[in-house]
Amino acid sequence: MQLTLSGVTYAYPSSFEPILDRVSIAFPEGWTGLLGDNGCGKTTLAKIACGLIVPDAGSVSPHLASAYCAQETDDPPAGLFDFAADFGRDARALRVALGIEDDMPWRYDELSFGERKKLQVACALWQRPDVLVLDEPTNHIDHDARARIAGLIQGFKGIGILISHDRELLDEVAARCASFEAGGIVVRQGGYTAAHAQAELERATVVRERRAAKGELARLAAEKDARAHEAARAQARRSKRHIDPKDRSAKAKIDLAIFTGQDGARGRLSSQMDARMQAAERRVGAAFVHKRYDGDLWVDAAPSPRKVVVRIAEARIPCGAGTLHIPELFVGNRDHIGIVGPNGAGKSTLLGHIRPRIARDLVVLDIPQELDPARRAQVLERVRHLSDAERGRVLSTVAQLNSDPDRILDGGATSPGELRKLMLALGMLEHPALIIMDEPTNHLDLHSTEALERALAAYPGALLLVSHDRVFLDGCTTATWKVRDGAVTAR
Structure with missing residues (x-):
C-alpha cells in the first residue's frame, strides 16, 4: 500500500x-x-x-x-x-x-x-x-x-x-x-539523525563544488581578458593604416598573417571563451547553497550587574489538589536553568510563584506556553508600529531564527512558531536581563529549534526554560530544577 x-x-x-x-x-x-x-x-x-x-x-x-x-x-x-x-x-x-x-x-x-x-x-x-x-x-x-x-x-x-x-x-x-x-522535497532514508547527517554531507559536497566552480570561473575570466587583449593587439597588427604606402614588404607580411590565420587564431580563441564561461556560470548556479544565519544575536546584550537576579525563599504552596515544596532557590545573573517534570507536577505553578518575586526594575522577557488571540494580535500590532530601524532589527532576528520576514510583513496567517520568534525578537529591543520561556520549542520546526537553541545558549543573561525537550535543554542550559512528586529539586 x-x-x-x-x-x-x-x-x-x-x-x-x-x-x-x-x-x-x-x-x-x-x-x-x-x-x-x-x-x-x-x-x-x-x-x-x-x-x-x-x-x-x-x-x-x-x-x-x-x-x-x-x-x-x-x-x-x-x-x-x-x-x-x-x-x-x-x-x-x-x-x-x-x-x-x-x-x-x-x-x-x-x-x-x-x-x-x-x-x-x-x-x-x-x-x-x-x-x-x-x-x-x-x-x-x-x-x-x-x-x-x-x-x-x-x-x-x-x-x-x-x-x-x-x-x-x-x-x-x-x-x-x-x-x-x-527546489522541492528530498527524501532520505533513516530518522532525523541519519537524514540530517546525509543532508550535511550533501551540503559540504555542494559547498566544495561551488568553491571549485567559482575558482574555475575566475580563472576563465582572467584568461578571457588576456585573450581579448591579445586579440586586440593582433587586430592592430593587421591594420595597414600606419604603414608607408610604399612599404610593400610590411604589407606583404600582414597579408600573409591574415592568409595563414596566425593573428586571426587569437581572435577565434577569445570568442570560444564565451561558451566556456557560460558553462562555468551554469556550474556555479547549479551549486546552490542555502543561506545560514550563524551570527550572534546578542551583540549588545549584557548580564545584570547584580550577581543574583532572583531569590526564592523556601515555601510550600498550593499545587492542584496538593502542595508543592520549594527549597530556597537562586538565579544567578548568568545562570541558564532548565525546569523539567511530568505534566501536572507543578512547573507552571513554580513559574507563577517566581514571577511576582522578581524585582520590578529588572528587565524581563516572559514568553508563555500558548498565546490567546488577543495577545497574538497585540504582538503583530506592535511590529507594525515599530520605527524602520527597530522593524529591520526585529525582522533580521526572525530571519536568524529561521523564519521568512516577508511572510510576516505580507500580513498572512502567522504560525504559533513564528509568533514565538517575533516575541523573542521584540523582547531583545528591551535588552532583557532575564528570559523566561515556557515550552519554547512547541510549534517550531527542527531548523528553528536548532537556531533557537544556539541563540539561547549564547545569551549572556539569566535564563529560565520549562521544556520536555531534553536534547534542547542539554544544548542551552547548564543547571536543572526538577519538579516531581510535590517537590522541587535543584541540581
Missing part, C-alpha cells in the same frame, strides 16, 4: 504565490518524517494527503481512510465522544497506555494542553486509519508520556506521516525523512 501525490499545487486565498507548487511524493507503509521550516507547507501537504484540503491541481491516489491529529489543541479531536463511549479492548488499552481517565473526554475544555494532546493522539490511533498524520504529537507532553506515545505509534501498521520537532521521536519512529528544500 502506498499513497502518491502527483503534481500537487495549492495556494491560500490571501497568498501571492502557491505554498505548494507541482509537488510529487510517495508515502509507503511505515512512518515518514516530514521536515521543513515553519510556513513551508508541511501541514498543508499533510492535510491534502488526508483529504482535508483539495489541491488546486494535481492528484492524490488511491483514496484511503485517513485520520489527522492537529498541531493545535483548541478544538476537540474528531471522534472524541465516540472514543469516550467505547469500552472495547482497543479503546481501553489506549486509555490505560496514555493515562486517560474516563471523564476526561467530557471535560475537554478544562484539560491541560498535555492532556488534550494525549486525547488527540488516542482518538487518531483508535480510528485505525490507512493513513495517519500526526502533527507535533509530543507538544506539551512530558518525557514519560512521550515514551508511551512513541511506543504506540511504532505499532501503527499503515502509512504514517509524522511532523515533529522532536528529534528523539523521529529517530525512534521514522524509517525515512522527507525534507522541504529549495
Whole structure:
C-alpha cells in the first residue's frame, strides 16, 4: 500500500504565490518524517494527503481512510465522544497506555494542553486509519508520556506521516525523512539523525563544488581578458593604416598573417571563451547553497550587574489538589536553568510563584506556553508600529531564527512558531536581563529549534526554560530544577 501525490499545487486565498507548487511524493507503509521550516507547507501537504484540503491541481491516489491529529489543541479531536463511549479492548488499552481517565473526554475544555494532546493522539490511533498524520504529537507532553506515545505509534501498521520537532521521536519512529528544500522535497532514508547527517554531507559536497566552480570561473575570466587583449593587439597588427604606402614588404607580411590565420587564431580563441564561461556560470548556479544565519544575536546584550537576579525563599504552596515544596532557590545573573517534570507536577505553578518575586526594575522577557488571540494580535500590532530601524532589527532576528520576514510583513496567517520568534525578537529591543520561556520549542520546526537553541545558549543573561525537550535543554542550559512528586529539586 502506498499513497502518491502527483503534481500537487495549492495556494491560500490571501497568498501571492502557491505554498505548494507541482509537488510529487510517495508515502509507503511505515512512518515518514516530514521536515521543513515553519510556513513551508508541511501541514498543508499533510492535510491534502488526508483529504482535508483539495489541491488546486494535481492528484492524490488511491483514496484511503485517513485520520489527522492537529498541531493545535483548541478544538476537540474528531471522534472524541465516540472514543469516550467505547469500552472495547482497543479503546481501553489506549486509555490505560496514555493515562486517560474516563471523564476526561467530557471535560475537554478544562484539560491541560498535555492532556488534550494525549486525547488527540488516542482518538487518531483508535480510528485505525490507512493513513495517519500526526502533527507535533509530543507538544506539551512530558518525557514519560512521550515514551508511551512513541511506543504506540511504532505499532501503527499503515502509512504514517509524522511532523515533529522532536528529534528523539523521529529517530525512534521514522524509517525515512522527507525534507522541504529549495527546489522541492528530498527524501532520505533513516530518522532525523541519519537524514540530517546525509543532508550535511550533501551540503559540504555542494559547498566544495561551488568553491571549485567559482575558482574555475575566475580563472576563465582572467584568461578571457588576456585573450581579448591579445586579440586586440593582433587586430592592430593587421591594420595597414600606419604603414608607408610604399612599404610593400610590411604589407606583404600582414597579408600573409591574415592568409595563414596566425593573428586571426587569437581572435577565434577569445570568442570560444564565451561558451566556456557560460558553462562555468551554469556550474556555479547549479551549486546552490542555502543561506545560514550563524551570527550572534546578542551583540549588545549584557548580564545584570547584580550577581543574583532572583531569590526564592523556601515555601510550600498550593499545587492542584496538593502542595508543592520549594527549597530556597537562586538565579544567578548568568545562570541558564532548565525546569523539567511530568505534566501536572507543578512547573507552571513554580513559574507563577517566581514571577511576582522578581524585582520590578529588572528587565524581563516572559514568553508563555500558548498565546490567546488577543495577545497574538497585540504582538503583530506592535511590529507594525515599530520605527524602520527597530522593524529591520526585529525582522533580521526572525530571519536568524529561521523564519521568512516577508511572510510576516505580507500580513498572512502567522504560525504559533513564528509568533514565538517575533516575541523573542521584540523582547531583545528591551535588552532583557532575564528570559523566561515556557515550552519554547512547541510549534517550531527542527531548523528553528536548532537556531533557537544556539541563540539561547549564547545569551549572556539569566535564563529560565520549562521544556520536555531534553536534547534542547542539554544544548542551552547548564543547571536543572526538577519538579516531581510535590517537590522541587535543584541540581
